[in-house]
Amino acid sequence: MTSRSATSGGHRQPRPAAARSVDAYRDTIEQLLRPLAARAVESVAVPAALGRQLAEDLHAPVDLPVFRNSAMDGYAVRAESVVVTPVTLPLAGVVAAGAAGQTPLPPGAAMKVMTGAPIPPGADCVVPVEDVRSDGAMVTVERGRTAGEFVREPGTDVRTGDLLARAGTILAPRHIAALAAVGLPTVPVFQPIRAAVITTGDELVCAGTPLRPGQIYNSNGIALAAALTANSVEVVSVEHSTDDPAKFRALLTAATASADVVFTSGGVSKGDFEVVKDVLRPLGGEFGSVAVQPGGPQGLTVVDGVPVLSFPGNPVSTMVSFEVFARPMLRRLAGLPEVQIYQVPLRNPVRSPEGRRQFLRGQLVREDGAAPGLYRGPAAVEVVSGPGSHLIAGMAWADVLIDVPAEVTSLAVGATVRVWLL
Template sequence: MPNTATRARSVDSYRATVDALVTDLPIERLPVGDCLGLVLAEDVTAPIALPPFDNSAMDGYAVRSVDVVGASEEAPVELPVSEDIPAGRTDVVPLLPGTAHRIMTGAPVPPGADTVVQVELTDSGVDKVRIFAPVSLGAHLRRTGEDVREGTTVLDKGTVLGPPQLGFLAALGLSDLPVRRRPRVLILSTGTELVEPGQPLAPGQIYESNSVHIAAAVREIGGVARVLRSVPDDVDALYRTLQPHLKDHDLLITTGGVSAGAYEVVKDALAGEGVEFLKVAVQPGGPQGYGTYMGLPVVTLPGNPVSAALSFELFVRPALLRAMGRPDVDRPVVRAKASSAMTSPAGKRQYRRGFYDAGSGRAVPVGGPGSHLLAAFAKSNCLIEIPEDVTEVPEGGDVRLLVIAP
């Protein structure tokens, strides 16, 4: 019988552990233009009505509908134009019976007018206007509060702020909003073999890519990422690199140095310092770690690029989204038919990279299960999930997919 103390943690259990580690982010007020992708921390009430005044929906002429009842092509109604009302005019003069005011779209409708005749039904006159068709009462008027009434709740707490929401709130005159602030994530990649892209490679070296992927993933969900790149496999160097940045961030993510080898710098540095290292029953990405270091929450990811990317996807991404107040922490899930047979190790939840064709309802595995197959990940739009108790998926078998790209 295996020792339960060393048994690998389940995916779901470890996800809950990381989620508990990342605490809710504080609320702050930010300029409305800086809130894209953030989450409202409070309900928003309209401080004004929209529209805030009766205004014209057309370029044309403000009139009383009774004055144009009999207008036709054969017998146009002619009215004197006593005022010009462009958008933005504030000193609007009341409309007298038997007259018209030339008016532009968005301009305030003068008192006394109950209708706007669109310019296409007129001769576009300036001093006098000839109107060639009757217009019904209230035509082309935007009434005060027609869209939003002052004092009503317009967006609820928990709303994710996209361009439509931000434009709407700006139209209400709101200059700043209460939101959960962006997570500030420190990303530390480790490995003496790593070289920054653009530099020449010596034998035995590889280009560092984990920090690029993880930082982009943090920014994609609205976070702020700071990268400390390619720290060598030296414990003192790791400490020196980290120290200046520990108080400025909400989470530290490391990549590499967490397995069972002889040069596992993250494990050597942080074990016994508040970080626990363990195995998770997942493929790829088994070696993991979590905890706090000098008060800063830490999640340590494996170094193989696909393992690091998948670990962020499964464990860190949902925790950060939840801390931001997002209601949509999980990727969309669909069911599909496997286009080819697949195998998976017993007792581990395997995630295969794949391409989901919604038209055919089929999931095509891309590449193999190896944790180094980056090209396969780059060409995938889904992760094919094979449960712990399944070792073989036949061609045409039903599979569960996490959709990670359009």
């Protein structure tokens, strides 16, 4: 790491030692996480495969449709029998869905069929019930049909051996439907990346506990677990440590034994009770400043072969650190689409500290005045919260991070900025 200087309020002040750029630090984290791409493959039941990444190409074991069947509730006939309408035909039987459907259709007759029922041998089209009058014994067809109408032929959806889904696909409900339709009981998927979360701080208590003076609720553990889950990472544990080094070390040992990557929050700055830094630095941990706001203090360690990413404890700092430094690579490893980044104009003026790349919380606004949240072409972005790293409730209104470069100190209304979709 190298030392830099920056101006603040017009006066030259020394930059904290070892300040890295955002891009350089993210590159370091990505190199640390890249080996997690080599994950084992497991076979899971199709209903449990939703959201999982397919490990192999899948091919259809059967035709779809499996057999010739009716696309409508109606009457199976020979098209030649209904060329001239109206015409009255004798009813030769009823074929329900699930029936064997092997009884041939007599010439000049009709058979009642249900949607999905087999087409009887000899029939070549189906007349919908809307075009028929029947007294139970005879059927009067009001409108004729041509051969093939409302008949589903075998293999018209997919044929045996056809590709159903490619390796690397993230299985969505539409994929699950197709896999189930061809009768696959299980599918091969990559095991998800497993993550453990450890929050720190004597001041943190669980939700539902009455707050005593000096205490706050622990949001970081829940927030990090939610962020990981939303990006297809399996959260194996969420624990909290006091500022006691022995307790943190014990939780860390358990975390590295069960997870592929560990996330910690708090205890990485320059105070007197920085338990994460105090425990991890002797283990080879690297702690220092990144030229970013919020989230300047950061730490990286490898413990028993497991990467440990240590974020600062202020809630917004924790969330922005995850979004900027960890989320892009985790999504890449999981086969998810890249984090979307857009160029849009500002609706508010912005000031930013020189030498620090600032990530403000913003909300996309459609030009047509529609509700924000979904990007649909040209839009603007407005700042929805102050820059403070404690303003987590304000961040809840944001759907993007506004990326202000380190060398920029002010932006006027209308200036174009990059925004990261949350």
